[in-house]
Amino acid sequence: MTDNQSKTIEKQPKNHQIKDNPVQNSGLQPQKAASTESTASSAASQPTTKTVKTSEPQIKKVDIAIAGVTYPIFCPVHEQEELRSAVSYINNYALDLKRDAPSLSQESLLVLCCLDLYEKIHTTQRNDEDRMQQDKQSEALLNKIMKDAHSIL
Template identity: 75%
Template sequence: MTDDQSKSIEKQPKNNPTPHSQAPSKGLPAQKSAQAGTTASSTVAKANTKTTNTPEPQIKKVDIAIAGVTYPIFCPVHEQEELLSAVSYINNYALDLKREAPSLSQESILVLCCLNLYEKIHANQRSDEDRLQHEKQSQALLNKIMKDAHSIL
């Protein structure tokens, strides 16, 4: 997801001539220029154009609304569903904040949303780290039990 329009513009192929192609000289018909050797470079330029025209991800402008304010977002088509899911979550949280504190500005609401999301992300990271630590401890304990069991047998 991105709201940077310049990225979508950068991905579009440019219609500038390639440095190898030559425009016909002033006063000379195109045939004479072609006879002068530009046919080969034009063919190379056309071949290069065909190989560089790889399909880029399609970017779509999506208008999203958070707490009553609409924002234009440029999003790859394949990420649109995820964007709308995120907007739904953030909008619900922002509307709850707005109901609890109607005097908050839109900027303050969004800052609080960001802080809340960071807190949730950080809590998930800690939870994952704790889970990994418990798995290591469990594996070590299981290995010790198996080693003791083998030594008894």
């Protein structure tokens, strides 16, 4: 196992609540508040219970494998399926690159994979922009034709 294999990559949600206050997000503090309020009426304790459920961390450690190397990733629970789909695509892509260049190190393989995938994303974005421009031109031409047709009628 190399140093690269033991590194942890973290994917965190957009709000950094879990990173900022681990005690509060572990559910310990809200549960303590809920038990203090248990002496109050049951109606008052129900909203506290709802708060506890929403403040529980929804992050899970997921081990992913890309080109034979396993990486631990911390991922929001609701994004796990998307992560697994991305891992499958990237793993297949990296393995294809590795077949073409078997002497590449894992780091070089991943860098090449990132560069190739960026090129694909960039090409797709340019194509989308071109299509949007063509759609605008088509719409303008159609509007002109319709205006001319109405003026003739």
